[in-house]
Amino acid sequence: MNTPNWTRAHCRNNPQQWDHELDPRQPESTAQRHTRYKKSIELCRTCPALTACRQLAAQISTPAGVLAGKLYPASERRLFEASHARVSHEDVESAFNQLMSSLRSQSRRHPVVDRHSPRIHSA
Structure with a gap:
C-alpha cells in the first residue's frame, strides 16, 4: 500500500x-x-488527499x-464515549461480589434437584 502524500x-x-x-475559548454561533x-466540506471534496483521508476516516472510531x-x-462522539466509559476495577469487583452474593443466597433458598441423582444439590 502506498503511503499517502498529505503535503x-x-x-x-x-x-x-x-x-x-x-x-x-471563542464560541461561534450555530450559523x-x-x-x-x-x-470545509466543499474544500475537502476537491482535495487531492481525499482517497487516503477516506481510508483513514474508516479506521477512526469516533471522529468529530x-x-x-x-x-x-x-x-455521536459524546454518545460513543458515554457508552464506552471506563469503569474502575473497584466498581467491577464490587458489582461481581454483589452478583455472587445474590447467587449464593438464591441457591440456599432454592436448591437444585438433579434428575439423575436422588440427592439434592446446591446450585
Whole structure:
C-alpha cells in the first residue's frame, strides 16, 4: 500500500477549520459553525488527499467535525464515549461480589434437584 502524500491536503494549513469546535475559548454561533462546515466540506471534496483521508476516516472510531468530505457530529462522539466509559476495577469487583452474593443466597433458598441423582444439590 502506498503511503499517502498529505503535503497537498487542504486541511494541512488550517486543521482547526475542520474541527468540531474552532476554538472553545471563542464560541461561534450555530450559523457560523454551519458556514464553516459547508466551506470545509466543499474544500475537502476537491482535495487531492481525499482517497487516503477516506481510508483513514474508516479506521477512526469516533471522529468529530469534517473528515473526508463528511460531517461527523460531536453528539455521536459524546454518545460513543458515554457508552464506552471506563469503569474502575473497584466498581467491577464490587458489582461481581454483589452478583455472587445474590447467587449464593438464591441457591440456599432454592436448591437444585438433579434428575439423575436422588440427592439434592446446591446450585
